[in-house]
Amino acid sequence: MTDPLYDVLVLGAGPGGYAAAIRAGQLGLRTVVVESAQLGGTCLNVGCIPSKALIHAADTFAAAVRSSAGSDPMGIRAGTPSIDLAATVAWKDRMVGRLSSGIGALLARAGVTTVTGWGRVLDGKTVEVESDGPHPPRLLQARNLVLATGSRPVELPGLPFGGPVATSTDALAWCDLPDDLVVVGGGYIGLELGTAFAKLGTAVTVVEATDRLLPSFDASLVPPIERRMRQLGCTVLTRTKVTGQTATGVRTLAADGTAGELTAGRVLVAVGRAPSVEGWGLDDLDLDRDGPFVRIDDRCRTSMTGVYAVGDLTGDPMLAHRAIAQGRLVAEVIAGQPRRWDNVCIPEVVFTDPELVCVGMTPEQARQADVDTIEASFPYTASGRASTTADPSGFVHLVARRHDHVLLGVQGVGAQMSELSATFGLALEMGARLEDLAGTIVAHPTRAEALQEAALAALGAPMHV
Ligand code: FAD
Ligand code: NAD
Secondary structure, three states: OEOOOEEEEEEOOOHHHHHHHHHHHHOOOOEEEEEOOOOOHHHHHHOHHHHHHHHHHHHHHHHHHHHHOOOOOOOOOOOOOOOOHHHHHHHHHHHHHHHHHHHHHHHHHOOOEEEEOEEEEEEOOEEEEEOOOOOOOEEEEEEEEEEOOOEEEOOEOOEOOEOOEEOHHHHOOOOOOOOEEEEEOOOHHHHHHHHHHHHHOOEEEEEOOOOOOOOOOOHHHOHHHHHHHHHOOOEEEOOEEEEEEOOOEEEEEEOOOOEEEEEOOEEEEOOOEEEOOOOOOHHHHOOOEEOOEEOOOOOOEOOOOOEEEOHHHHOOOOOHHHHHHHHHHHHHHHOOOOOOOOOOOOOEEEOOOOEEEEEEOOHHHHHHOOOOEEEEEEEHHHOHHHHHOOOOOOEEEEEEEOOOOEEEEEEEEEOOHHHHHHHHHHHHHOOOEHHHHHHOOOOOOOOOHHHHHHHHHHOOOOOOO
8 A cells, every 4th residue: 555645754753753743744744754663762762751750769769768767967757768669660651651642642733644663765755664463564655754763772792681681771661679780881871770770779880991980071070970879889890891791790801901790680781872773774775874873964964865864863962852953953944944953052961960961062172172261160069059958069160262251161060950951051052151141130049040150250250259
């Protein structure tokens, strides 16, 4: 059976794909989206949303544990807490199901046709969709094709997934708590989920190949996170790799050649993600690539006319908000609008304890670009609001151009920093100067005052000592 000719066919309904399809539908383009699994992709089903749900549950549990241990500085005392992880997972699944249905409703409201099944691109205009059941494959044709197949976890040689060796997807579905857990990779997933499991009572060991945790971020941001992990009883092994499994755990090899073994009931492998490029006909398309990724230009166009790509398939940073922004952009480009990728920044947020944020240029990047800069910080120990929450760890650090005071970047670590990332991003996109930040009246007492305080310090008029 062949459907009518569509204007746009989107392959994959993760954040990149569903954003593209919804926007294309809203713009009056006849659109179809093909998805083999649940609407919402990695982010909604096994990524951003379930991981933040687990982190929130773990934070709530950890606060109860503190109170029951009599160590809550605010004087709150509680009985012995317990957690029913199966109930937590069921709560998370209901919430994800509701949000996934919401995406279905948004697609329907935009007039988009949703087809469930595995899509295989036959040429730049035709996709064959195989569904479960005895039906013959369905052929879909479109003038424009948007590739949004996302990414998958990287597997390590010697540590195949299965049994005790888990992906983040497996870990987010665990209904019982491991006594001990080795986390391979001290990046985004390793630290977000490792910290959450430590708060729930698991003995966590993080094994990181480089010389420090979160190696893709400025080193100054990491100590408060590592300190908190150690308080939670986590062991951190840097300059160490996991080389294989043993009967009771894993084998390790340190950079100095020392071999070791770790006991582990379970192992979470979080050493990065690779684009999903297999099994759907990419090799037959002969598109230009950047390593494993599909190469795109600033309009999300690939090297083949009428074929576009968005999201994790197109490279780093593999973040949902980048995929969503690309998805909206690609629909507007296909509709003939004069759009191009001209964003100043893509915020990076790690939902550790405390949270880490990096928006725009780091001081090091500014130095490498030979920019003459001013830098200033504000420590949360000097924040009234942070003190009222009994969590004054962390700081905000900004970098601005010296000659015109235009903000170049903000980094920080502290509680609720993820929410502040929006303010930092807005300031950067608006081309704010230090005087704008210093002169904006910010509600007191809030954690958001930190940016204003850092700007005042940069201008030589600090309010804090
Ligand atoms: P995906 O979300 O991977 O979606 C691709 C979709 O395409 C999938 O649904 C897949 O089933 C479908 N598909 C693939 N091939 C085919 C085919 N041939 N036929 C039909 N369907 C197909 N990012 C953040 O910004 N913030 C976070 O807090 C965050 N937390 C994360 C936590 C975890 C544990 C993980 C794993 C990731 C996290 N990410 C986070 C990253 C984020 O999930 C991804 O960047 C985002 O999902 C990428 O969107 P995408 O649309 O490119 O691809
Ligand atoms: P990552 O790139 O963040 O971290 C991987 C870590 O593993 C790195 O520190 C790396 O040095 C280390 N590593 C690599 N090989 C190793 C080995 N053999 N032994 C020990 N360590 C090794 O990757 P991730 O944590 O798997 O996350 C994948 C991607 O998902 C992220 O890059 C990010 O784009 C996205 N993500 C984002 C968020 C968020 O926005 N809050 C959360 C989770 C995931």
